[in-house]
Amino acid sequence: MNKRVEKVLNDQIEKEASSSQFYLAMASWAEGEGLSGTAKFLYTHSDEERFHMLKLVKFVNERGGDAIIAGLKTPQKEFKSLESVFRLLLKHEIMVTESINNLVDVCLQEKDYTTHNFIQWYVSEQLEEEALARTILDKIMLINGDNAGLYMFDRDLENATIQTKPSSGGSFGE
Ligand code: FEO
Numbered sequence: 001m002n003k004r005v006e007k008v009l010n011d012q013i014e015k016e017a018s019s020s021q022f023y024l025a026m027a028s029w030a031e032g033e034g035l036s037g038t039a040k041f042l043y044t045h046s047d048e049e050r051f052h053m054l055k056l057v058k059f060v061n062e063r064g065g066d067a068i069i070a071g072l073k074t075p076q077k078e079f080k081s082l083e084s085v086f087r088l089l090l091k092h093e094i095m096v097t098e099s100i101n102n103l104v105d106v107c108l109q110e111k112d113y114t115t116h117n118f119i120q121w122y123v124s125e126q127l128e129e130e131a132l133a134r135t136i137l138d139k140i141m142l143i144n145g146d147n148a149g150l151y152m153f154d155r156d157l158e159n160a161t162i163q164t165k166p167s168s169g170g171s172f173g174e
Contacts, residue, residue: 001065002110008103009115012122013056014070015099020049022092025075026085037158038082045089052122059118082150083140090133097126132160 027042060067079085100122107116136157143149 001060001063002112002115004106005110005112005115006060006065008106009056009060009065010068010070012099012103013053013060013067014072015096016049016053016056017070018072018075019092019096020046020053021072022075023049023089025077026079026089029077029079030082030085033082035082035154037154037156038085041157041160042085052125055121059115063114083137086133086137086140090130090137093126093130093133097130100126136160 023042023046027039027046030036030042031039057067057069079088100119103119104116104123107113107119139153139156143153
């Protein structure tokens, strides 16, 4: 496998693993706050990021590269508010999108069209995840601290779809 492509794929493995840990910390915080729907959504999101990581690990190994399983930094465990959680989540997803775009660039520069094709799944996934995070944030802004609104938001989020399968979409409150 092209060494430069292998390096950026391994960087991406670490980012997906960190995303999984970060969302797991958010889920645990939400559970402690009594926001069971939000916690369920974030636990599932954490699983999804682990799936993204595994898919990359298997791809690198199948293509003759060496997947690196890196140690991870401990994520923050306290969050100011629900709004702050989803602002951080969106910011994190935007960072991941930039990283995927860089991966696409490197594949094209190195003429690795197989990896380029593989990574298109992540390009679509990022579009969906960013859109879902923005929708959720819009709803939090609408609630504006209202307790009844928060109750309904949490209940709706419990049923929001975020799945760990290719070509899955995310939807909330539609
Ligand atoms: Fe796998 Fe949400 O980035």
